[in-house]
Amino acid sequence: MAKSFSEILLELARKDERICGVSCDCWGFLAPLAKEFPLRSIEVGIAEQNLIGVAAGLALRGKIPFAIGMNPFVTMRCFEQIRTDLGYGARNVKVVGGYGGGIMYAGWGCTHHAVEEVALMRLIPTMTVLMPADAYETEQAVRAAAATEGPFFISLAGGVLHGARPESERSFAVGKAVMLRDGHAATVIAVGYTVAEAIKAGDMLAAKGIHVRVLNMHTVKPIDQDAILRAARETPLLITLEEHTVVGGLGGAVAEVLADAGAGIPLKRLGIQDVFAVMSGSRQDFRDRLGICAEAVVKEVLKSVSQH
């Protein structure tokens, strides 16, 4: 059974006295740490800018702070603090999007959609961007962040949603995509919250005798260029799937790799097509209407197969 973020943080803190937690109105995540190490657990209230500045100051003192807030706010409100105090400042701080990743909040409104977070975090030099897909990967991501010098962004959005994969299929290394299924009709690249949909699309296509490669790109930065370029050589179509604007997110990152390498193959970026998702409904309703779902992937693959 994989551990929760709070449990991992406490375990890491027991082993390394530099580990500490800073919460932006997310005290639940720090509660176990606070019980054992009250001085190393800090609440800053609803104040993202201060959250990041305080974390930078803790790192100045040699600490390894995990700064946790809600995905949309902890990446947007304090973007300049993350860019300047953590990136330019070269601080060993781990920014954690605790909840509300992607369009988790669906009908609760665009204020709560974190559909720019990957693009924003990816912009910052030296930032490692991790989008774990399940509880196992979340645990590995948090451990890797604690053990590696430099600023990290980790979204817990995937780990909350999907169960752990079978133990035999588990492996995790920062910057290394995980191939969840292989095939030659197309490659579907997913992150965190969309990995389950990509797997579902693979299953639906397999039932029709069409086999696609599914890559779990849990590290969006530094992105696994080898895996992308291998897919570009071995499959005729790449599809990215994200609960995120296609501008600058996973789709943008993959497009950059393909363009830089001169690997001119078709790329379909499924995600939010440069619009605000102003509507009501459940997360699944949003996915269906925005085309961020297994069915949309299947449609693209079938279109490609019929043309060959």
Next chain:
Amino acid sequence: MDAERNELIRGLEEKARRIRVYVVRIAGMSDCHTGGSMSIAEVLAALYFHVMKVDPKNPKWEGRDYFILSKGHCVPGLDAALAMRGFFPEEMLTTHLERDSFITGHACARLTPGIDASTGSLGHGLSIGVGAALGVRMDKAPNRVFVLLGDGELQEGSNWEAAMAAGHHGLDHLVAIVDRNWYQTGQTEKMMRLEPLADKWKAFGWAVRTIGGHNMAEVLATLEAVPFEAGRPSAIIAHTVKGKGVKSIETHHMARFDGVKLAAALKELGEPVAETTHG
């Protein structure tokens, strides 16, 4: 005792004068944020030459007191203090903005020895100071954290998030010094009123003292008296004059001197003019 104290104060006043001389020399070679760099000269001199524990040979010494220049554009003043304190050779100061120099236009901790935080965008330093103070508390260590802020800078809301947190967490080893020079690019109170400023800090849980920022005896006594109250962070509102020391650039945000004006400014600061270059 009094004689000894007077000598200390006179010595620090001379350090402040020399900080200003270096700021003016930098303004003699490139554009320079003279105004805010000259208004903080006494505070910098008192901190770096008497109050703060630092080790110029080991800038990242764990036992040091931290100093964060939140008004990062006034780094010429800080660089002068650091060089004079021995963090790097004073000759470096007149390489401001030159290729491969570490004398930069805004404070850069990654390039300049002795600088604790890279600043320039206003409203970042106090949060970093709160974090450093919390880290020191985790270690149950005696280090203190000094953050020097501009007054116009306090219009950035992030400062008040940090002030609230410092008061809430009772960080009595954190000291905020406000360089109250009353000017930003224009008059601070006209552009966005800050008064009643002391009351604002008090309301956020700080112990506050208002002083004359160019009166070295007062600056020194105040910095030596922190924390003013156990369990509260200390705020010092230092009333100063932007560009203090050279009348012609008082209240100016930035200045640059050509040869003749440079000589006049240095003369005004009591510096021999013979060694200045013209051109």
